[in-house]
Amino acid sequence: MSTKRGRRKMLVILVLFGVAVATVLGLSAFEENLLYFYSPTQVKAGEAPKTRAFRVGGLVVKGSVVRASDTLNVQFVLTDNTESMPVSYSGILPDLFREGQGIVAMGTMNVAGQFVASEVLAKHDENYMPPEVAAALKATEDKAKQVGSANTNTL
Amino acid sequence: MFRAIWAWIQKFSSPKYFFEMSARLIPWFAIPAALVGAYGLYLGLFVAPTDYQQGESYRIIFIHVPAAWMSLFIYVVMAVSAAIGLIWQIRLADMIAAASAPIGASFTFLALVTGSLWGKPMWGTYWVWDARLTSELILLFLYFGYMALQSAIEDQRTADKASGLLAIVGVVNIPIIHYSVEWWNTLHQGATVAKLDKPSIDISMLIPLLLMALAFKLFYAAVVLVRARNEVLLRDRSRRWVRELIEKL
Amino acid sequence: MSGTEFNWSTFFAMGGYAVFVWTSYGLTAVILALNVILPLRQRKHIIRRVKRAVRREQLRAENKQVTL
Numbered sequence: 001m002s003t004k005r006g007r008r009k010m011l012v013i014l015v016l017f018g019v020a021v022a023t024v025l026g027l028s029a030f031e032e033n034l035l036y037f038y039s040p041t042q043v044k045a046g047e048a049p050k051t052r053a054f055r056v057g058g059l060v061v062k063g064s065v066v067r068a069s070d071t072l073n074v075q076f077v078l079t080d081n082t083e084s085m086p087v088s089y090s091g092i093l094p095d096l097f098r099e100g101q102g103i104v105a106m107g108t109m110n111v112a113g114q115f116v117a118s119e120v121l122a123k124h125d126e127n128y129m130p131p132e133v134a135a136a137l138k139a140t141e142d143k144a145k146q147v148g149s150a151n152t153n154t155l
Numbered sequence: 156m157f158r159a160i161w162a163w164i165q166k167f168s169s170p171k172y173f174f175e176m177s178a179r180l181i182p183w184f185a186i187p188a189a190l191v192g193a194y195g196l197y198l199g200l201f202v203a204p205t206d207y208q209q210g211e212s213y214r215i216i217f218i219h220v221p222a223a224w225m226s227l228f229i230y231v232v233m234a235v236s237a238a239i240g241l242i243w244q245i246r247l248a249d250m251i252a253a254a255s256a257p258i259g260a261s262f263t264f265l266a267l268v269t270g271s272l273w274g275k276p277m278w279g280t281y282w283v284w285d286a287r288l289t290s291e292l293i294l295l296f297l298y299f300g301y302m303a304l305q306s307a308i309e310d311q312r313t314a315d316k317a318s319g320l321l322a323i324v325g326v327v328n329i330p331i332i333h334y335s336v337e338w339w340n341t342l343h344q345g346a347t348v349a350k351l352d353k354p355s356i357d358i359s360m361l362i363p364l365l366l367m368a369l370a371f372k373l374f375y376a377a378v379v380l381v382r383a384r385n386e387v388l389l390r391d392r393s394r395r396w397v398r399e400l401i402e403k404l
Numbered sequence: 405m406s407g408t409e410f411n412w413s414t415f416f417a418m419g420g421y422a423v424f425v426w427t428s429y430g431l432t433a434v435i436l437a438l439n440v441i442l443p444l445r446q447r448k449h450i451i452r453r454v455k456r457a458v459r460r461e462q463l464r465a466e467n468k469q470v471t472l
Contacts, residue, residue, distance in 0.1 A: 015303040019321070022296040036285045036340045057340060094279030096208060104342055121278045126347040128213060129357040130204030201415075211419035218432045257442075261435050269428040276424050374436065381443045385450055392454045401454045 037104045040083040043115075056085070056115060057104040057123065065099055078105070078115070089117040096122035168247040170387040171396055177380045184380070188373035195366030203360045215273040216360075220348075221368040223266035225375060226294060227329055229259030232379075233301070234326045237319030247383075249315040250390065252322065253305055254382035258375055260298035267291060278342060286335035287343035290328055297325040311390060 037057035038048045048054045056078060064077035073090045076099075087105055097103060097120065107117035129137075166172060199217035206213040233255040240249035270288070271281045282288065301318045308314035331338075336345045348354045354361055391397045418425040 011303070011307040015300060015307060018303075019296060019300040022293065036283075036342060092279075094277065095210075095212075096277050097279075101208075119280075121280055121283065121342055123342055124208060124277055124344055125355075126344040127355040128206050128209075128216065128347065128360050130359065131207040132204075133357055134207035201410075205419065210421065212421035212424060214418065214425055215428045218428060222432070258439055261439055265432060265435050268431055272424045272428045276421055374439075378439050378443060381440075381447070385443055385446050388447070388450045388454065392450070392457070398454065398458055401451055402458070404451050 039080040040078055040085045041080055043085060043109070044083045048109075050109070053106060053108050053118070055104050055106045056087075057102065058084075059102055060097070060099050062099045078103070085115055086113070087115045087117055089120050091118075091120070093120055094122040096124050164245070168245045170247055170250070170391055173247055174384055174387050174400075177384055181377050181380050184373045184377035188370050188377055191366055191373060192370030195363050195370050199363035199367060203363050204357070206360075209277055212273065212276050213360075215269055217363055217367045219266060219269040219273055220364060221371040222262045222269060223291070224368055225371050226259060226263035226266050226291070227332060228372070229255050229262060229375060230294060230297070230322075230325070230329060233259060234322040237315070237322040240315055241319045241323070246390070247387075249319065250383050250386035251379065252319065253315070254379050254386050256298055256301045256305070256318075258378055258382070260295060260302065262371070262375075263291065263295045263298060267295065283342045285341040285343055286339040287332065287341045290332040290335050293328055294325075294332060297321065297328060300325075 037055035040056060040058050042048060043056055048056070058078040058080045061077040061079050061084060064075075066075045068074070071090065072092065073088065074093065075086065075088045077084050078087050079085075087107075089105065089107075102123040102125065104121045104123055105115065105117035106119040106121075107115055110116050195217065199214060203214070203217075205211055233252045236248045236252035236255065239245055240252060267288075270291075274283075275281045300321050304318035304321060305314050308317055333346075333349075335341060336343055347356050348361070348364070356364070388397055388401070416422060416426075
């Protein structure tokens with residue numbers, strides 16, 4: 001009976017210890033990833049770590065993706081609509097990687113000022129709709145843009 | 156007045172009364188859960204259109220998001236019940252809390268694994284340590300901690316106090332999970348449905364999503380009653396009414 | 405899936421994401437089933453346990469009467 005009770009006491013202590021360790025680990029992971037990725041603007045401002053690997057997040061500039069014909073090498077420009085930076089990557093890209101899409105890349109800056117990524121993850125938005133709706137939305141958006149630019153032209 | 160309310164609460168929260176009532180309540184949750192779930196599945200898998208970006212893979216949303224919502228909802232139910240049990244010494248509340256924990260843990264696990272299976276083809280990874288995923292993992296540990304304390308401490312009252320305290324303290328994690336996608340840069344995208352703006356999901360996809368969420372809620376209501384009834388039998392096993400009842404079962 | 409005729413093999417293929425989608429749905433089915441089966445089994449277990457305890461107590465009471 002007493003050994004059973006002793007074992008239970010041990011178990012309680014172990015559980016509390018486990019929860020404490022999990023919390024500490026979680027919090028330190030939080031601390032490290034509080035800012036899960038940096039934006040190109042932050043990188044330009046020198047806020048990103050220079051010696052170790054970090055993550056950058058942004059949009060893939062339309063028309064900037066250059067794929068090598070014989071290897072898995074890809075080059076593209078990443079932007080946050082303020083600053084942009086060139087990125088090179090060698091490997092398989094996620095299905096959602098496309099021009100204009102948000103991505104998060106892990107890697108380091110090389111001396112030439114290019115971000116050499118070891119991992120590229122796609123970040124998708126919170127919008128869900130059928131392709132027809134997306135096409136219709138885009139069409140109205142383009143129209144609005146045209147009207148907008150026409151207005152600015154007349155000014 | 157206050158006395159009358161207290162007497163009323165005492166009557167309705169007596170384990171015996173609950174045991175009799177819940178038997179009648181369970182089918183009223185279980186049957187709608189099955190019907191709503193079947194219709195939600197049909198709409199989600201057969202009727203809802205393909206997503207413009209994610210193709211067919213987005214169909215994981217119909218279980219991932221309701222499971223994630225349940226993981227938070229059940230935790231809040233558990234913590235509130237534990238607080239009621241702790242403050243007003245209502246034993247039924249402690250039983251509801253104890254009955255909720257394993258169900259909540261299973262939905263949290265489901266949310267994490269389905270999210271991982273969705274992340275691999277879309278993001279390109281099964282797991283990242285971003286704020287959303289990390290805080291949801293901590294939620295799973297909170298459930299495990301609650302369950303471990305419940306089973307490890309022999310004296311039921313002490314067990315309820317210790318695990319209840321853990322559940323209440325753990326509530327801070329709930330807003331962190333919800334707002335993690337706004338407070339920090341995360342790989343996980345922002346809220347789709349739960350925001351002041353209108354939901355950024357097509358109505359043909361939103362309806363099956365909400366139906367599945369409702370089905371999961373009804374399912375929880377049914378199984379938490381089954382589990383809470385077990386808690387009544389177990390905790391009141393030396394009381395006369397339980398013994399007389401069990402002889403008939 | 406709209407517009408074209410319904411086809412089971414394209415349905416199961418899930419646009420190439422079959423592994424991810426069906427593993428998710430399969431796991432959900434398993435977890436929901438466990439959430440039903442486990443408490444029902446626990447209920448049977450509790451009932452058996454309480455019945456045994458009652459019987460043991462009755463036996464002890466009878467023995468006491470015999471020794472008296």
